[in-house]
Amino acid sequence: MTANRPRIAATLIMRNEARCIARCLDSVRPHVDAMVVLDTGSTDDSVAIARQCGAQVHHLDWPGDFSAARNHVLALADADWTLVIDADEWIAQGGETVRDWCDGPPRLGALCIRSSFDLPQQAGPALPSTRSWIARLLPRGVRYAGRIHEQPVSDLPVERTTLILDHDGYEDAQAAGKRDRNTPMLLAALQGDPENPYLLYQLGKEAETARDYGRAADWYDQASARTPDGAPWTHGLLIRRLHCLGQSGASAKAIAIAGQQMAHWQESPDFFFVLGNLAMDRALAEPASALTEWLPLAATAWERCLEIGERPDLDGSVEGRGSHLARHNLDVIRQQLALLGG
Template sequence: MPQRRPVLAAALIVRDEARCIARCLDSVAPWVDRMVVLDTGSTDDTPAIARSAGAEVHHMTWPDSFAVARNQALALADADFNLVLDADEWLNSGGEHLRAWCASPPRLGRVCIHSDAEGASTTRNWITRVLPRGARYQGRVHEQVASDLPRARIDLHLGHDGYLGAQITGKHGRNHALLLGDLSERPNDPYLLYQLGKDADMRADRADACTHYALALAVTPADANWRHELVVCAIQALSRAGHLQDALDFADAELGNWAQSPDFFFVLGDVLLEQAIADPRQAIDQWLPLASSAWERCLAIGERPALEGSVAGRGSHLAAHNLGVVRAQLAVLG
């Protein structure tokens, strides 16, 4: 008797996503058996657009918890495997790998999300989004999959534009309150502290960002998949807050851990450039040559898209641009 093919569903929670819901559903429809959309209170045409795109649409009052809403969407999907998406994402490539993944023993799949941000930069994060039946989320916001199943990367790539323009504005206050709620229950959770640092960064609260990144670094395991991005963010936060020497001291302490990270050397070059501006007497002889060396190191390493939180271009054109500007400046001053 032939074995039943596993059912694969796309599971989404949405609210007021008329701008982008069709793009998301159209991109994933060829690769899944069903699409399940859980609407949490839209006042626009999101539900109607989702139905027109072929999705089953259900409704739920917003429970003040992304995990609760996602778990309800997973229950409604009732599928053997689920591809969890947000409406402001779309499947760029790799859909053809999903069926082979579902034919393997149950495990959790990390996909690469390419998030566009202001300034034409794109950050790459590997996030658990392919879930077998029974896997569930925990956490009010920046929710995580709570499962002992092994996690592995699947060559599936999603685009994401939720950090651009007006899309990000409404998230600041909501996410901050939800993070604080989770932190009150898990006060030393390293991932929550890290996300509070990123939240402070988005709100341009430099002091709060430095505080929470420091707290996160004190308790984050060395093998945590987000530690690379945490270190890079912490260096940037110290620099933006004007703590240039602290940023340099911290980078020096972490140097041995990130010898193959263009992101690490890219932000180190930025700090050294800021130091040159702050200390012009030593700029030509010390700080600018050191900044150049950091960006040269980026180019020597090249792009490392497998690093969590890597920014496209830091191992190529972004570093080359910075290096060219500083070399031109040194030629004029020299």
């Protein structure tokens, strides 16, 4: 810690994270003054690895409440600023900016978290990633609320940072175990707060990662009906809802919703990318209209993606939908249109 500068700590809670804990801690060590780990019952080598990486390791029996665990380790860290990170995340970019950012006034720092995920029949070594903005750089005194998918509670303003975390916890190899834990906790939380749109949204995401698209679409429908205007997850919710409706055979409903929402998302490549996919679904369902209506709509939608370009600032955006993914789809459909038209 430099004299007269704020003390910065990284905190995380873990259980059986030997696979990834060193990667996480090695990425944050150069940018903080302390790393404080709360172990909730690891039976693998997680604790030994964390200590080898230079972390302080404390123990707590799992309280069944993520906020309680987060708040416990925040108190143990006793820092002016805390970078809250998960064991399956690591700093990919921007770590060198953390100290200067923490020299500023108290506010919540939102980080870009890039979560890679598997797709059925995914080709090639690179997995797509979705980008979310979450407040994880917290000044002293801020605490969490919520048993699961906990969020910091504060009246302080939220400011986006240049810090980017990569996250592999949604890949198939890791996601199944999380679903077994998360879904029951979310359902229990929903019993106490049945109108909470964020819990409904998170239940949809859990179902989507299990590729139960019909169930996911139902959760997303419920979340959409209750989400207030301007909620930070609005964009991600809409895109996931449209995608899951299409995947569950309800592309006509999804097209209708997209028509209602189009004016609001003229600068979202994700919106037009999914619209193109839905148009392709309709082309298969209505072959008589494919050449005159649905294939041209798909091409126009993917052209719009390329006109907009990448929008990493949009919560829930998927990398490539404003560039190579749209370009690939557009090349394929242009070939199809040329063959059919010829």
